[in-house]
Amino acid sequence: MNIEEIATKIRESIGKRKVQTAKFHLMTYSRDWSPREATDTQLPDIVVRPTSTEEVSKTLKIANEYKIPVVAIGGLTGMGGGAVPINKGIVIDTKGLNKVLEVDTKNFTVTTQTGVTILNLNNELEKYDFWCPHDPESKPSSTVGAAISCDNDGTFGIKYGKMVDFLLNAVIVTGTGEIVRVGHRKAYCTSSGYKLHWLLIGAEGTLGIVTEATLAILPKPETRAIEAFIFPSISDAAEALMRLLHSGLSVESAHINCKNRLGFYTHAYRTKHGKDPDIPEWAGALLFVSFNGDSEVVNFSNEYSKKIMKLHGGEIVKEREIVDGWWRSKHTLEFEPFLQKWPDSQRIKKFGSADLGIPIGRLEEAYEKYLEFTKKHQIEILGACVYNERPNKVSPSISFAVFVDDSNPDEVKRFYNYVRDMSKMAIDKEGTMSTYIGDGDRLGGFNRYEHGISLDYMWELKKVFDPNNILNPGKKFKSKWIKEY
Ligand SMILES: Cc1cc2nc3c(=O)[nH]c(=O)nc-3n(C[C@H](O)[C@H](O)[C@H](O)COP(=O)(O)OP(=O)(O)OC[C@H]3O[C@@H](n4cnc5c(N)ncnc54)[C@H](O)[C@@H]3O)c2cc1C
Incomplete structure (x- = not known):
């Protein structure tokens, strides 16, 4: 394939300055945030930076003519390899498509x-x-x-x-x-x-x-209130949350952290204040909740929630620093495990994760497996966090997070073996192997295991939109990391 010929055609079609082939420009697009060794990165052949739908269309018409792969790129913070141009080809950097067109x-x-x-x-x-x-x-x-x-x-x-x-x-x-x-x-x-x-x-x-x-x-809501509660276990916290939703209160956010993650919050407090926070030994989970809306409703919700949490074995976290620290981490990425500020810390030990959807009744079983598989593959635990992502439901989307040093090829291999075991476990428990990262180039091999024959229907659908399989090939359907199950 004559890359310069393709690049020249795109340049003639959308403008010279929007198309680059020099290595200096290509380097930025060789990887995303998925843990991977330096040898597992890939330079694209051509970078296109369009500013309109029509320019994307013109580029894709040429790409389709030459049957060259095309990968759409956003901020490259994806953690599953979705934006990595594993088959080279064209990357379309979409960040120039940045106009807010209408606020109605x-x-x-x-x-x-x-x-x-x-x-x-x-x-x-x-x-x-x-x-x-x-x-x-x-x-x-x-x-x-x-x-x-x-x-x-x-x-x-x-x-x-x-x-x-x-x-x-x-x-x-x-x-x-x-x-x-x-x-x-x-x-x-x-x-x-x-x-x-x-x-x-x-x-x-x-x-x-x-x-x-x-x-x-x-x-925008008028105001919000944020609290944290400790519980003996993750499932106790989930049960209390369920009760909170059944009470009729409208909860704005609810994240349940495992004991390990709780440890990072208490450690941060100890480091800052030179003393332990008032968190008892029995605490096995930390639930953060917030309410938003009119101040009267928010105040009522906050007080009522304390009552429900107490009734269900929860104890309020007295140290506001812990509550504020959680909120800050959501909005500034300042989190104790990343002692250095993001993104520097990520260059030393990366945050890697199996992001699974687990049915509510199986949270504890899944957590046990997390402990088992991290031990089996000698991967350092960061901690599990249960996010809830469907309106007014306890709907666990769980990040089973670990640390990965991706300058160590053996550790990267063990990490993906850990992901493989966790994914299989999630599917076996009638859950799903990915809730927010996608399949990327890590999980395609499991799609058959999770979706069965419907994977063939997905492939037929793909062909309607993309008959020559030029759009992000090698993602979702195949993986070099994980063999098909
Ligand atoms: C520190 C950190 C915190 C994170 N926090 C969260 C979080 O709170 N919640 C969460 O869900 N994820 C989180 N992530 C993961 C990541 O940010 C998300 O997956 C995010 O969607 C990636 O966005 P991006 O713009 O960087 O996409 P990229 O990595 O550039 O691309 C991701 C995928 O989207 C495709 N894509 C991009 N743009 C388009 C387009 N216009 N059309 C079609 N396909 C496109 C790409 O081809 C690729 O497959 C976090 C990651 C990091 C590093």
Whole structure:
């Protein structure tokens, strides 16, 4: 394949300065945040930096003609290898598609290009006293397009849900370069047609490049209150949370941390204040909750929640520093395990994780397996955190996090063996092997095990959008890391 010929064609089509082939430009796109050795990175052949849907379309038409792979790139903070150009080819850096096109406060929608970061989108909405409550920790870098394509978790999932709850319509460019609007404009509900826009959720750029999206937005809440409670175990905390939701209170966020993670919070307190916080030995889980809304409702919710937590064996965390530390970590990525500020710490020991969806009744079993498999593969535990990502439900999306030194090839190998065992365990427990990272190039080999014959239907669907399999090939369906189960 003559790369210079392809690059020249794209340059002629969308402009010289938007297309690069020099190594200096390619280097930035060789990896994402997934743990991987330096030898497991890949330079693309061509970098394209479009600013409009039409330019993406022109690029894809040429790519399709030459059958060269195309990978959409957001902030490259993905943790599953989704944006790594493992088959080389063209990367389309979407960050130039960063215009917020319309804020419609009457119909409660925003229409935006998808290369805008989640933080910048919300900064724009703030001018109107609105917000889009999708709030991943990586918001300063991660984009709207990637949030759709990875089905990300956010801090406020238990009240507002995920992108599937926000996405009303999207403009995509298919593998043949066709521009298609999918979804239903500004209505919040529809039973008309197929919900093709929902197919994009978690598709990791394998069905189309999402260039524009219309999302549901809300007025910003007046105030919020945040508390933390300790419980003997993760399932005790989950039960109390369930009771809280059944009471009729509207919980804004609810994250349950395991004993190990609790240890990081108490350690941070000890280091700062020179004394232990008042956390008893029996504490095996730490539940953070917040409420938002009008101050009267928030105050009531906060007080009522204390009553319910107490009734269910919970004890309030008295040290405000611990509560504030958690909130800060959600918004600044300052977290005790990363003693140095992000991103420096990640270059030494990376945060790696098996992100699993586990049925509620099996939380403890899954946690036991986490302890077992980290020991088996000699991987250092960071701790488990149970996020809840469906509105008004205890809906565990669990990050079983570990430390990985990805300058050590043996440790990287052991990490992926750990991920393999955890993924299989999740599927065997009627859960799912990925809740917010996607399949990337790590989990494709398990898709048969999780999805059975429906994987063949997925492949047929992919061919409709991308007949020549140029869109992010090697992701979702195959993996060199993990053999097919
Ligand atoms: C410190 C840290 C904190 C994190 N916190 C969270 C968190 O709280 N919640 C969470 O869910 N995740 C979190 N993540 C993971 C990561 O941020 C998310 O997966 C995020 O969606 C990646 O966004 P990105 O813009 O960096 O995407 P990239 O890594 O660039 O791409 C991710 C995938 O999306 C595809 N893609 C990107 N843009 C498009 C597009 N326009 N059209 C089609 N496909 C596209 C790519 O091809 C790739 O497959 C965190 C990661 C880090 C490093």
